[in-house]
Amino acid sequence: MTTAPVAEAPAVPMTAKRRGAQLAMLAFAIVVVMGAYASVGLGLDGQIPSGTFTYGLGLAALMFAAYGVLAKWAPWADPLLLPLVTLVNGLGLVIIYRIEQTGQGGASATNQLMWTALGVVMFSATLIVLKDHRALQRLTYTMGFIGLGLLIMPLLPFVGREINGARIWIGVGPFTIQPAEFSKLALVIFFAGYLVAKRDVLALAGRRLLFIDLPRARDLGPVLATWGLSLGVLILQKDLGSSLLVFGTFIVMLYVATQRTSWVLIGILLFIGGAVLAGQLFDHVQARFEVWLHPELPEYYDRELGGSYQLMQGLFAFGSGGILGTGLGEGFPDLIPLSFSDFIMAVVGEELGLTGLMALLMVYALIVQRGLRTALAARDPFSKLLAGGLSFILAWQVFIIVGGVTRLIPLTGLVTPFMSAGGSALLANWILIALLVRMSDAARRPPPQAIQNEGLTQVFTR
Amino acid sequence: MNGTLKRAAVACIVMFGLLMINVNYLGAVKAGDYSTDNRNQRSFYARYAIDRGWITADDGKTTLAKTVDTGDKTFRYEREYPNGRMYAHVLGFFAPESARGIELNENKLLNGSDPDLVVGRLIDFVSKKPPKGASVDLTLIPAAQKVAYDKLRASGKRGAVVALNPKNGAIQVMVSLPTYDPNELAIPDRGDVAKAYNKLAKDDTDPLLNRVTEKTYPPGSTFKVVTAAAFLEADRSRDPETTVPAPQVLDLPDTTAGLPNYGGAACGSGEVTLRFALERSCNTPFGQMGMDLGWEKMREESAKFGIGEPIQFDLPTADTTIGPEEETAALAQLSIGQRNNQQTPLQMAQIASAIANSGVLMKPTLINKITDPGGSVIEELKGEQLTEALSGEVADELKQMMVSVITNGTGTGAQIPGVTVAGKTGTAEAGDAPAPHAWFIGFAPAEDPQTAICVFIEAGSAGNDATGGGTAAPLARDVMQAVLEAK
Numbered sequence: 001m002t003t004a005p006v007a008e009a010p011a012v013p014m015t016a017k018r019r020g021a022q023l024a025m026l027a028f029a030i031v032v033v034m035g036a037y038a039s040v041g042l043g044l045d046g047q048i049p050s051g052t053f054t055y056g057l058g059l060a061a062l063m064f065a066a067y068g069v070l071a072k073w074a075p076w077a078d079p080l081l082l083p084l085v086t087l088v089n090g091l092g093l094v095i096i097y098r099i100e101q102t103g104q105g106g107a108s109a110t111n112q113l114m115w116t117a118l119g120v121v122m123f124s125a126t127l128i129v130l131k132d133h134r135a136l137q138r139l140t141y142t143m144g145f146i147g148l149g150l151l152i153m154p155l156l157p158f159v160g161r162e163i164n165g166a167r168i169w170i171g172v173g174p175f176t177i178q179p180a181e182f183s184k185l186a187l188v189i190f191f192a193g194y195l196v197a198k199r200d201v202l203a204l205a206g207r208r209l210l211f212i213d214l215p216r217a218r219d220l221g222p223v224l225a226t227w228g229l230s231l232g233v234l235i236l237q238k239d240l241g242s243s244l245l246v247f248g249t250f251i252v253m254l255y256v257a258t259q260r261t262s263w264v265l266i267g268i269l270l271f272i273g274g275a276v277l278a279g280q281l282f283d284h285v286q287a288r289f290e291v292w293l294h295p296e297l298p299e300y301y302d303r304e305l306g307g308s309y310q311l312m313q314g315l316f317a318f319g320s321g322g323i324l325g326t327g328l329g330e331g332f333p334d335l336i337p338l339s340f341s342d343f344i345m346a347v348v349g350e351e352l353g354l355t356g357l358m359a360l361l362m363v364y365a366l367i368v369q370r371g372l373r374t375a376l377a378a379r380d381p382f383s384k385l386l387a388g389g390l391s392f393i394l395a396w397q398v399f400i401i402v403g404g405v406t407r408l409i410p411l412t413g414l415v416t417p418f419m420s421a422g423g424s425a426l427l428a429n430w431i432l433i434a435l436l437v438r439m440s441d442a443a444r445r446p447p448p449q450a451i452q453n454e455g456l457t458q459v460f461t462r
Numbered sequence: 463m464n465g466t467l468k469r470a471a472v473a474c475i476v477m478f479g480l481l482m483i484n485v486n487y488l489g490a491v492k493a494g495d496y497s498t499d500n501r502n503q504r505s506f507y508a509r510y511a512i513d514r515g516w517i518t519a520d521d522g523k524t525t526l527a528k529t530v531d532t533g534d535k536t537f538r539y540e541r542e543y544p545n546g547r548m549y550a551h552v553l554g555f556f557a558p559e560s561a562r563g564i565e566l567n568e569n570k571l572l573n574g575s576d577p578d579l580v581v582g583r584l585i586d587f588v589s590k591k592p593p594k595g596a597s598v599d600l601t602l603i604p605a606a607q608k609v610a611y612d613k614l615r616a617s618g619k620r621g622a623v624v625a626l627n628p629k630n631g632a633i634q635v636m637v638s639l640p641t642y643d644p645n646e647l648a649i650p651d652r653g654d655v656a657k658a659y660n661k662l663a664k665d666d667t668d669p670l671l672n673r674v675t676e677k678t679y680p681p682g683s684t685f686k687v688v689t690a691a692a693f694l695e696a697d698r699s700r701d702p703e704t705t706v707p708a709p710q711v712l713d714l715p716d717t718t719a720g721l722p723n724y725g726g727a728a729c730g731s732g733e734v735t736l737r738f739a740l741e742r743s744c745n746t747p748f749g750q751m752g753m754d755l756g757w758e759k760m761r762e763e764s765a766k767f768g769i770g771e772p773i774q775f776d777l778p779t780a781d782t783t784i785g786p787e788e789e790t791a792a793l794a795q796l797s798i799g800q801r802n803n804q805q806t807p808l809q810m811a812q813i814a815s816a817i818a819n820s821g822v823l824m825k826p827t828l829i830n831k832i833t834d835p836g837g838s839v840i841e842e843l844k845g846e847q848l849t850e851a852l853s854g855e856v857a858d859e860l861k862q863m864m865v866s867v868i869t870n871g872t873g874t875g876a877q878i879p880g881v882t883v884a885g886k887t888g889t890a891e892a893g894d895a896p897a898p899h900a901w902f903i904g905f906a907p908a909e910d911p912q913t914a915i916c917v918f919i920e921a922g923s924a925g926n927d928a929t930g931g932g933t934a935a936p937l938a939r940d941v942m943q944a945v946l947e948a949k
Contacts, residue, residue: 044535252473256466301501312501318488319496320504335503354489358482365478372471376464384463392470399477408484 019071022079026067029083030060033090036328040098043329043351058113059090062120069124073131074441078374081440084367085418085433089116089426091360092419095347099333099340107340107421115423119430126434133438137382140193147186150179151229151246155236167237180233180242181415181428184249185435188393191250192386194222195257199381203258223263226250227270231278238284241414244400247271249393256388257381292410310337314346314405325353340421342413345402361402364417368395371436377443387439390432506558510537510650515572515595517553517564521830522597524604527553527565537650538592541565546644548611551672552602552636552777552828555644557659558652563672564598564828567776571596571832571840578840594835601632601830601843609944610637613937620923622673622807623937625915625945628815628905630845631824634913634945638673640665673918675779678804682890683724683743683872683930684901684916685799687860688813690740692763693751694856702737702863712746714791721749721794724889740863741871743887745798752797757787760797766851767813768823769805774848776828782809799890811916813851814903817860818884818911821852865908873902875935878943882908885938887930892921902934906942913945 034056041049049055063086070077093116097109130136136143154160154167161169161176169176195202202219230247233239251267254260278285287306294300295308295315302309313336320326331350333339339347349357371391378384397417404411415425496502517527526549529539541556543549554563561569570576574583574595586593610623614637625635646658662670671677694700708729711720722745723729729744739747752760764770764784773779785792785802795801808826816823825846832841852860864884867873872887885904892899899921905914917934 252470256463256470259463259466296499312499315488315492316496316499316502316504318485319493320502322489322493332504332507349485349488354485357485361478361481361485365474368474368478369471372467372474375467381463384467388463388467388470392474395474395477399481402481403477403484406481406484406488408480 017075018079019075022083023067025080025083026063026086027060029087029090030056030063032087033059033094036091036094037097039328040094040101041329043327044098044101055113059086059093059116062117066120066123069127070437073127074437076441076445077437078370078440078444080370081367081433081437084363084370085430088360088363088367088418089119091348092344092416094328095344095351095419096340096421098329098351099344099347101329102334104334104339106338111423112421112426115426118423119426122427123430123434123437126431127438130435130438133386133435133442134380134382136189136386137193137196140190140197143186143193144190147183147190148229150183150186151233151242153179168239168242175423178422178424180239181424182431184242184245184393185390185428185432187246188249188253188389189386191253192382192389195253196382196385198222199257202254202263203260220266223250223254223266223270227274231274234274234278234285235282238282240285240288240410240412241400241404244271244412245393245397245414248396249389252392252396253385253389257385288410288412292407295407310343311405311407311411313337314339314343315407317346317350318406321350321353321357323354325349325351325356327351341415342401342411342420343405344416344419344421345405348419349406361398364395364398367433368392368398370440374436374440374443378439379443383439383442387436387443390436394429394432500559506650506652507536509556509558509573510539511592512573513539513592513594514541514556515574515597515835517568517572517598517600519600519602519604519607519830522599526600526602527556540650541648543644543648547641548607548637549602550641550644551638551674552600553644554777555647557647557655558650559655563777564600568598568829568832572598574835579834582835596832596834596840598829599831599833600828601627601634602636602828603634603945603948605948606635606941606944607637610635610937610941611639613940614639617937618923619919619933620667620673621917621919621934623915623917623941624674624807624811625913625941626811626815626826628818628824628911628914630843631815631826632830632843632845633826633828635915635941636674636828638671640667640669642669672777673807673920675773675775675777675806675808678780678782678806679899679918679920680801680803680890680892681799681805681810682888682899682901683745683799684810684813684886684888684903685797685803685805686740686743686748687817687864687886687903688764688767688769689748689751689755689760689797690736690863691817691852691856691860692755692759693736694859695763695852696755696759698855700736702859703735705733705735706739706747707750708732708734708739708744708747710746712749712794714749714794715753716789717791719791721745721798737863737866740886741866743867743872748798749794752793753790755797757793760784760793761787766823766849767809767816768848768851769809773806773808773812773826775808775826779808780806782806799888807916807918810901810903810918811914814885814905814916815914816851817857817864818905818908818914819857820854821850821857823848823851861908864904868904872929872931873904873935875931876902876904876939876942878906878939878946881906881943881946883939883942884908884911885935887935889929889931890921895921897922897926898928900928900933901930902938904938904942906946912949913942915942917941 038048038052041047093112096107096112099107100109153170159170161171163169168180230243234243254263284306291300291308295311300308328351333347336343336346368391375384375387378387401414401416403409415422417429514529518525527543530542532540554565556565572595574593583593623637626633642662647655710728711722713720769782782805785796792801796803825848830843834840861884868876868883868885873885876883876885883906888901890899900919902917905911915938917938919933
């Protein structure tokens with residue numbers, strides 16, 4: 001599309017719905033997942049699991065239903081998003097099923113399938129209810145309060161729960177929900193609305209220091225507020241992952257909106273300051289750093305709280321995978337504590353090898369790329385910022401958790417989007433994809449005939 | 463806003479790029495360290511995923527080590543030793559993190575990783591079958607091994623018995639006591655195995671030690687056959703009837719001490735034949751012979767028997783030596799197997815074997831046959847010559863004298879009815895300990911030797927008045943008889 005010569009009159013329609021291609025890719029994704037499921041059984045006991053077809057058909061029914069909703073309510077939507085997400089979600093199910101077979105407590109493929117179904121319901125509902133995503137812009141501050149409220153909820157008495165040392169859950173009846181996952185969506189919507197409104201002010205230059213235009217001191221308010229919020233999450237909930245996720249996303253959105261590099265530098269400085277401060281003040285933050293630098297040392301390996309045991313076991317799994325992996329069902333995921341959750345990538349690394357990891361990272365990168373493409377093609381600043389923010393937060397989350405388990409960066413707990421066991425994350429991420437789908441539909445929908453030429457020019461010369 | 467969005471996109475590409483580079487770095491660079499880290503259970507599990515080849519004896523008729531399919535997911539194949547204690551020092555063990563003995567030496571064949579087995583392994587891999595190793599058949603004769611083990615154990619003594627076929631070097635019997643149960647070290651539980659191993663390692667009687675090959679002891683009078691060989695080889699006009707001086711006490715130059723005979727006894731009339739000196743195991747004639755021959759001649763003769771060089775063998779062997787060149791007095795002592803003269807029972811059996819085989823020393827081996835999982839033989843006992851230790855003539859003369867030792871001399875305890883046995887006894891002072899080591903080396907039948915043997919009873923385990931003739935010879939007799947009957 002971008003290579004099409006600008007000068008030529010657009011005789012062919014600029015975008016196609018490509019629904020046939022989407023359907024074929026969706027079918028392909030489901031075939032891959034079913035193959036993987038069968039492969040687990042073959043690896044474990046030499047037989048194809050009896051549930052392969054019912055299970056595969058269940059997933060297929062879900063995804064084709066999602067496709068139906070998409071085709072009806074967002075016909076111009078990006079054709080790749082749904083098949084790609086189906087593939088990752090399906091593989092996540094297979095890996096969780098595989099871990100469940102080892103008897104590791106907490107891994108339940110049935111639960112995950114149920115949550116996937118709910119995720120698809122949320123996806124569909126979002127598409128059906130939200131006819132025009134710009135309605136969200138009117139809810140900017142509401143979203144801000146919702147996001148903040150969700151973030152704080154686990155701290156409240158009675159509903160808040162502390163699990164594995166982090167107070168990031170709330171209990172609703174028999175379920176536990178991780179509100180931070182939903183909070184991140186609300187906050188990105190809030191950031192987008194807020195920044196669109198204030199970006200002109202925020203972009204005003206203040207003093208100049210060494211080639212860099214510093215923003216005016218009084219405009220630092222929102223940045224400092226977000227920084228404070230992130231530190232609060234870090235300190236009160238001991239949730240390094242969410243803290244880093246929210247702050248990083250905000251800084252990038254601020255940069256995209258204001259086009260000022262100085263914001264990025266200020267953000268990085270604040271982050272380093274916060275990290276050093278937290279490292280000094282809190283043992284659990286310092287422990288993460290020590291473990292990151294020298295996970296192999298026995299004193300860290302044997303340390304009961306905040307030790308490197310889990311990280312090392314994950315690294316052993318990555319190491320044993322080789323190029324092609326041991327094959328599904330042939331590895332030892334039970335050696336890695338909580339392998340179905342934060343460390344699910346280590347299981348992928350062991351059983352599917354470098355090939356599987358690279359492919360999976362590529363799929364994530366493609367999802368992000370389709371989202372950013374939507375942002376570029378979007379016609380109004382709010383959509384651009386929202387699509388860009390949502391795409392970035394997905395990439396950023398994958399980077400933080402996969403980088404953490406592969407010891408690229410210090411490990412901070414976050415779920416691997418669409419793969420790790422956990423309902424909240426799955427629902428939230430399906431809503432995130434629905435928002436991207438909704439915006440891509442708006443971006444790719446041919447404008448009314450009268451202004452078509454103008455619209456075309458706009459897109460072609462971006 | 464598109465400009466900054468594109469930069470954000472570049473940031474995303476960089477993040478994914480870093481992740482991809484990092485996973486490749488893990489797989490290509492760090493994987494080696496991780497796989498050898500002993501906190502990584504995978505290498506431990508992998509040991510039990512292989513259908514390890516069996517170890518047998520008697521052409522596969524007796525199973526010494528077998529692999530049992532437990533059906534367990536994590537530890538599918540476990541190792542069992544049906545008669546573990548009897549064969550412990552030969553087989554060794556296949557432990558969670560280590561191995562020993564034949565299990566170690568033939569590990570690559572047993573676990574199928576040997577290049578000779580690459581085709582079968584490939585087929586197993588493609589057909590998703592667990593890898594299978596080659597089976598190893600040993601030269602041991604189970605019936606004789608049992609006699610040696612039972613008799614030595616019944617006597618309650620510590621020691622070693624080794625017998626081999628002088629014609630091809632095939633080990634027929636190898637027993638070392640005290641022993642241990644390798645089954646305790648082969649269970650797939652690192653903690654329990656470490657506990658069991660540490661207990662064995664701390665035991666004062668050293669049950670883990672293979673006394674046949676891994677430790678040296680002064681060989682005492684059994685070494686006189688080497689001195690006699692050097693004496694005969696040095697001048698071919700000499701024969702068993704050559705007379706040699708045999709004083710009651712040999713004067714040692716530059717010392718006030720003298721070298722007496724065993725128990726201070728006289729040896730004949732003071733001048734005896736070589737044959738008589740060996741029969742009675744007099745010390746003084748051999749001390750004199752050694753001093754006359756000189757250290758270099760003694761070293762040369764010993765080297766022809768393989769002393770001073772590591773024995774090329776399927777199990778680890780200790781270095782043997784006659785001791786360094788010292789004053790002349792020391793020469794007299796090493797010539798009767800004392801002072802710094804240190805030999806393994808296997809080395810002494812090798813000496814008997816060379817004399818039995820007309821002077822030709824064969825390479826000792828435990829491997830009879832190695833068969834790949836498909837049933838084809840990849841290695842078979844051929845018998846490899848090491849050196850010519852003696853001329854056939856000298857070997858023959860030594861043989862005659864050793865027969866006399868059994869018929870008229872110190873070794874009457876080793877007589878087998880209807881079989882001509884040749885041998886030499888030894889009673890060696892073990893440092894300052896009051897009790898001596900008791901030795902016997904020999905072979906039978908003398909006309910056509912089928913087995914050469916060395917029996918060693920460790921000092922202190924058989925009382926202060928233990929002797930080679932009284933303690934070691936009868937055991938040697940029983941074992942040789944068992945070997946001959948089994949043939």
